Amino acid sequence: MKQLGDILIDSLKFAREGRHLVGExxxxxxxxxxxxxxxxxxxxxxxxxxxxxxxxxLFLVIEVSGELHLKCQRCLAALAFQMKIRSNLQLVAPGAAWPDEGLEDDRADPIEALEEQSLLSLVEDEVLLALPIAPRHGFCSLPGYSRESAPASPFSALSLLKKH
Ligand SMILES: [Zn+2]
Known part of the structure; x- marks a missing residue:
C-alpha cells in the first residue's frame, strides 16, 4: 500500500501526460x-x-471514498459518514489568469498548479469541503439533557437573569 503523504506530483505535467495514481x-x-x-x-x-x-x-480529477466517524454536533457520539467524492480541479499555471467568476466552468474548481503538489493535501482539501457543516444523528439528545432540568420557558430564564 502506498503512503499517500510521500507522493508529490508536478500537477501540470501529471495532467498533460494523463497520469493516474490510486492508493489508500x-x-x-x-x-x-x-x-x-x-x-x-x-x-x-x-x-x-x-x-x-x-x-x-488541464485538470486533476480527485476521487475519495470510504467511511468517516464524524462527531455528532448534538450528542458528540460517532456518526458514520460515507464519503464519495469526485472533484474536477482545473489547474491554473503560475502567472496565468485566474478564470473569471462568471466564466468559470461550474463542473470544475480552479486551483493553482504546483510543481510539488502533495496529493495528501489535495485529498484532505476535498474531504474537508465535502463534510456536512453540522453533522447530527437523525434522532439523539444532548448529553445529560432532560426535560426536567431545562428551564420551563425562555422567559423564566430571562426573569432569573434580571434579578442579578
Ligand atoms: Zn447525536
Whole structure:
C-alpha cells in the first residue's frame, strides 16, 4: 500500500501526460480532520487522474471514498459518514489568469498548479469541503439533557437573569 503523504506530483505535467495514481490513506494521517472526528479509525481510498480537455485546459480529477466517524454536533457520539467524492480541479499555471467568476466552468474548481503538489493535501482539501457543516444523528439528545432540568420557558430564564 502506498503512503499517500510521500507522493508529490508536478500537477501540470501529471495532467498533460494523463497520469493516474490510486492508493489508500489512513484517516489518522489526515491531520486537519481531527476536530470533526469522533475517532480516526479506518482508511479512505483515493484516485487521482490527470486530464486535458478539447480546449487544452488541464485538470486533476480527485476521487475519495470510504467511511468517516464524524462527531455528532448534538450528542458528540460517532456518526458514520460515507464519503464519495469526485472533484474536477482545473489547474491554473503560475502567472496565468485566474478564470473569471462568471466564466468559470461550474463542473470544475480552479486551483493553482504546483510543481510539488502533495496529493495528501489535495485529498484532505476535498474531504474537508465535502463534510456536512453540522453533522447530527437523525434522532439523539444532548448529553445529560432532560426535560426536567431545562428551564420551563425562555422567559423564566430571562426573569432569573434580571434579578442579578
Ligand atoms: Zn447525536
Amino acid at each position: 490513506v489512513p484517516v489518522h494521517s489526515l491531520q486537519r480532520l481531527v476536530d470533526v472526528l469522533a475517532d480516526d479509525e479506518g482508511t479512505l481510498a483515493w484516485n487521482a487522474a490527470g486530464k486535458r480537455d478539447a480546449e487544452n485546459k
